Amino acid sequence: MNSSKGFTLIEMMVSIAIFTIITSVVIFNHGKFNSSINVTNLSYEVALAIRQAQVYGLAVKQDSKVADSVEYAYGVYFDTSTEASRKVFYIFADKNDDQQFDPSGDPCNGSGECQESIEIRGDVEVSKLGTNVVSNSGDLTVLFLRPNPVAIIRDESNSGVSSNGRKQAVITLTSAKADKSKEIVVELSGQISVRDSI
Secondary structure, eight states: OOOOOOOOOHHHHHHHHHHHHHHHHHHHHHHHHHHHHHHHHHHHHHHHHHHHHHHHHHHOOOTTOOGGGGGOEEEEEEESSSTTTGGGEEEEEEEESOOOOOTTTSSSSSSSSEEEEEEEEEEEEEEEEESSSSSSSSSEEEEEOOOTTEEEEEEEOOOGGGGGGGEEEEEEEETTTTTTTEEEEEEEEEEEEEEEEO
16 A cells, blocks of 8 residues: 655645735735724824814913913814825914914924924825815814813814804825725814714
């Protein structure tokens, strides 16, 4: 009786082919998985930055350079007008009380309105801004001013008065590689949430 143990050449070639296919699928989907995780993580970072501006506005953060700074509104500013502006957003103090932020010429060193510029990493970007009134706005500002916890929501077509129908702000982050989007929703009441894009 001739019984040989081990792999035949054909069995070994089939095993190597299966291993190669599985490895290539895993490597191909690894980048997509990472981008998907990045969208989720960055959407929570944006939500936390908005919460930070809310805490600054309601808890009376004081600018050490200006004695009367406790009356400032603090907010977050987003812009989608250029490719570069989709990769950054700003936390700012509304020092001139115009409920607007002008990022040009403000290096975010504390001398101007900008308190912090936050970069969005990877292939993720702010793809869309809107309110419940305007579905796709070029820029969006969310402000908080004590003692009222209600958010002041402005977009490019708004005079800035929240009672003009702006009941929520929606910031959409998208990854082209992962084909995934998340929305950060700021309600007029000040509630901030993250959800999958509708």
